[in-house]
Amino acid sequence: METQYWRLDGTASDQAAIAAAAALIKTGGVVAFPTETVYGLGANGLDAAAVGKIFAAKGRPADNPLILHVASLAQAKALVREIDGNAERLMQAFWPGPLTLVLKKTDGIPDCVTAGLDTVAVRWPDHPVAQALIQVAGVPIAAPSANLSGRPSPTDAQDVLADMSGLIDGVLDGGRAQVGVESTVVDCTGPTPVVLRPGGITLEALEAEVGVVELDPALSGDKTITPKAPGMKYRHYAPKAPLWVVEGAHAPERLLEMVNKQLLSGRRVGALVSIETAERLPEGVITFVYGSRGDAAALAEALYRLLRAFDRTPANWLVAEGVGEAGMGLAVMNRLRKAAGWQIIRT
Ligand code: TXA
Ligand code: MG
Numbered sequence: 515m516e517t518q519y520w521r522l523d524g525t526a527s528d529q530a531a532i533a534a535a536a537a538l539i540k541t542g543g544v545v546a547f548p549t550e551t552v553y554g555l556g557a558n559g560l561d562a563a564a565v566g567k568i569f570a571a572k573g574r575p576a577d578n579p580l581i582l583h584v585a586s587l588a589q590a591k592a593l594v595r596e597i598d599g600n601a602e603r604l605m606q607a608f609w610p611g612p613l614t615l616v617l618k619k620t621d622g623i624p625d626c627v628t629a630g631l632d633t634v635a636v637r638w639p640d641h642p643v644a645q646a647l648i649q650v651a652g653v654p655i656a657a658p659s660a661n662l663s664g665r666p667s668p669t670d671a672q673d674v675l676a677d678m679s680g681l682i683d684g685v686l687d688g689g690r691a692q693v694g695v696e697s698t699v700v701d702c703t704g705p706t707p708v709v710l711r712p713g714g715i716t717l718e719a720l721e722a723e724v725g726v727v728e729l730d731p732a733l734s735g736d737k738t739i740t741p742k743a744p745g746m747k748y749r750h751y752a753p754k755a756p757l758w759v760v761e762g763a764h765a766p767e768r769l770l771e772m773v774n775k776q777l778l779s780g781r782r783v784g785a786l787v788s789i790e791t792a793e794r795l796p797e798g799v800i801t802f803v804y805g806s807r808g809d810a811a812a813l814a815e816a817l818y819r820l821l822r823a824f825d826r827t828p829a830n831w832l833v834a835e836g837v838g839e840a841g842m843g844l845a846v847m848n849r850l851r852k853a854a855g856w857q858i859i860r861t
Contacts, residue, residue, distance in 0.1 A: 518684035536650035548688030554657030612714025710743035761836035784829030
């Protein structure tokens with residue numbers, strides 16, 4: 515299959531590209547598109563055969579449900595049976611934006627979208643291209659992140675093409691995704707909202723709107739607890755070389771010790787670190803810098819891009835400097851610890 519590629523530049527010519535992509539979606543095709551979080555792999559969410567092509571292209575397990583993307587409250591409301599006060603407040607506060615709500619689904623949503631669950635995940639993305647595509651297609655768009663299953667989510671069109679070229683009908687290139695990690699998934703089917711996946715809307719921001727918010731206990735990394743978001747049980751985001759995460763107040767010193775030891779034993783060392791730590795690293799380390807020490811939003815923006823970049827270097831031992839769990843830190847440390855297969859050094 516030849517994958518069509520449209521570069522968008524914010525001018526009137528974008529409309530023709532979006533119309534062509536929407537026409538592919540309406541006729542059962544699969545098109546990757548930018549959102550504010552990561553790129554999505556979209557198909558008509560009401561067409562089971564089209565949704566099946568997403569699972570095939572990604573190699574995604576059939577038990578992992580998809581998010582339906584909408585471009586209005588009315589379109590969201592048609593997909594769900596009831597919206598309680600908490601869900602209503604979260605929609606008002608954070609849509610359009612990096613928040614996905616899990617709600618009871620209406621009939622007419624194909625079982626393959628929801629993996630047979632009686633709930634559906636819905637999100638209104640805050641990105642002009644995503645919104646235009648959904649509007650012109652005129653249907654909710656089912657879209658997981660546009661990576662091969664198990665790879666880091668793509669944050670630009672080049673990373674989409676690296677995984678998906680030849681496997682999908684087209685890619686809309688809208689530049690780099692701003693947030694860099696996926697949306698926050700919140701289950702609103704019970705009395706208290708539960709975060710199933712931390713993401714672009716912080717826990718603090720959710721609590722400011724609705725008071726008490728729970729975290730799915732599986733987010734602790736305890737392997738004996740099954741996550742409520744089926745996708746959270748899979749190993750994700752992993753680079754090819756083994757990765758260690760160093761966290762806590764003395765992370766820079768400990769990381770430097772570890773790097774020196776690995777260099778002495780002849781390893782090709784790669785490091786994902788703050789500017790401050792980068793300045794202290796010895797010669798010969800393949801270094802990627804995320805931003806100032808502790809800047810969780812900067813690490814979120816850079817994380818997937820740099821995990822993919824390590825795979826294009828000869829590094830065969832990787833280390834990353836962690837950040838605290840406040841704000842965006844909760845989401846970014848969830849992804850980083852998973853990418854490391856829970857090889858964590860706490861200092
Ligand atoms: O930012 C995002 O959310 C991106 C962009 C493209 O919108 N999408 C994304 O989709 O990350 P995906 O498929 O990679 O992750 C969706 C997550 C998975 O962990 C999935 O198991 C969970 O949401 N999920 C979907 N429907 C669910 C449901 N009904 N109940 C519980 N979890 C659900
Ligand atoms: Mg994904």
